[in-house]
Amino acid sequence: MSGRIWLSPPDVGPLEESYLLSALRSGWVAPLGPEVDAFERELARRVGVADAVALSSGTAGLHLALLALGAGPGQVVVVPTLTFVATANAVVYTGAEPVFVDCDPATGNLDPALLRQLLAELDREGRTVAAVVPVDMFGSCADYDRILPVCAEFGVPVVEDAAEALGSTRRGRAAGSFGRAGVLSFNGNKIITTSGGGMVVSDDTELVARCRHLATQARQPAVHYEHAEVGYNYRLSNLLAAIGRAQLHRLDLMVDRRRRLREKYAKLFAARPGVRLLADDDAGANCWLTVVVVDPGAAGWRAGELAAHLAGQDIETRPVWQPMHRQPVYACARALLSGAADQLFADGLALPSGSGMTESQIARTLETIDAFVEAK
Structure with a gap:
């Protein structure tokens, strides 16, 4: 590494x-x-x-x-x-x-x-x-x-x-x-x-x-x-x-680099069952963070497992935001819920998305993800 x-x-x-x-x-x-x-x-x-x-x-x-x-x-x-x-x-x-x-x-x-x-x-x-x-x-x-x-x-x-x-x-x-x-x-x-x-x-x-x-x-x-x-x-x-x-x-250049990285993630996961990118069809997004959503039943693995594998290779990821109604400080607050946020918190994972990532860092991240998925 x-x-x-x-x-x-x-x-x-x-x-x-x-x-x-x-x-x-x-x-x-x-x-x-x-x-x-x-x-x-x-x-x-x-x-x-x-x-x-x-x-x-x-x-x-x-x-x-x-x-x-x-x-x-x-x-x-x-x-x-x-x-x-x-x-x-x-x-x-x-x-x-x-x-x-x-x-x-x-x-x-x-x-x-x-x-x-x-x-x-x-x-x-x-x-x-x-x-x-x-x-x-x-x-x-x-x-x-x-x-x-x-x-x-x-x-x-x-x-x-x-x-x-x-x-x-x-x-x-x-x-x-x-x-x-x-x-x-x-x-x-x-x-x-x-x-x-x-x-x-x-x-x-x-x-x-x-x-x-x-x-x-x-x-x-x-x-x-x-x-x-x-x-x-x-x-x-x-x-x-x-x-x-x-x-x-430099904003336009940085947004363009994040969008191109998102395209690489989309290509990597395109043929993988049970995996999608959040807001995948939004062409206007700046792609600040690319979030992958995993259906463990269809994919055969969980988002948390991928996170642990990447962490073992010194690659940072982050779960989707824990919903506010699950936060101890707001546990008693009023909320109208459908279960969607809870599901994204359970199944979502934000992947490295920085505009300053080098080509070697991008390649290393993609190769590490690909190796994990292939092993499942």
Whole structure:
């Protein structure tokens, strides 16, 4: 073996180094500055929205977007049960109650039919739903053709959790542009990274302005420090924004490399019974992570067995997100379930998908998987 193969490590190089060094030499080393301003403009242009605010994390973006929509105590926010915990945690930060809904087994994304059923139930109960937060799972956009009309029917705004989906599209429209607000993440394992960071993007300039105000400790425009409400220290560093700008220049190349890797996985598993790729027909996905779903009865092996085999060869994989209704912290939360998320958690496995994988690393991963399957 020649070193560990990671699931989705940062893909950075000379361009990022040059941008960071330029920002450092400019003297703008504190939070905010010209790199942040430029990053916001460039990212908003890429997503196709009017405005954006750069933040310290995607979680901060979810928190602020929900606050800007008025989420708070006594209200509920609908969240997919199949997601990373940050989506649910941000709801709790506002004082609202997360209510979980199951996913479409073909894509892992929020099930629109179950969403309509849940919103109808909440409406009959007289509950105030502050927002619905669909998540674009593993870089595949949710079914907004169906989700948006359902939410409009019940008068509920949408906050799109596009943390995993920058560079993805659905019917030619960019991830992050579907709701009242979209939230992106630039964590170290995402499509592009700023080490840590995130952004709220929206055509609603007043919503973005509200998020920007809250993210800077809600400071009033006074020479002295004056605050009329509680704010947060959520703004992005100027140095990190410089890295993000360099990464954004390389976004299309990095997405293309992940898509080509996904094609190799698809070819490898094409003739294997009981194996499919999650959201396999989504040509607009950025392929942040390629997830294989295994039917053990048909395949003769389990996803966990493949994970253990790859781990033995120093190749990292990861199970599909453990559903929120299975998390101890949310075990008592309300949820409308079909069993789809539980099944994907049991049978799904995310494979190494980094855009920086070398040809030898790709070959080693594919050969190791092929050897495992052939032995079964």
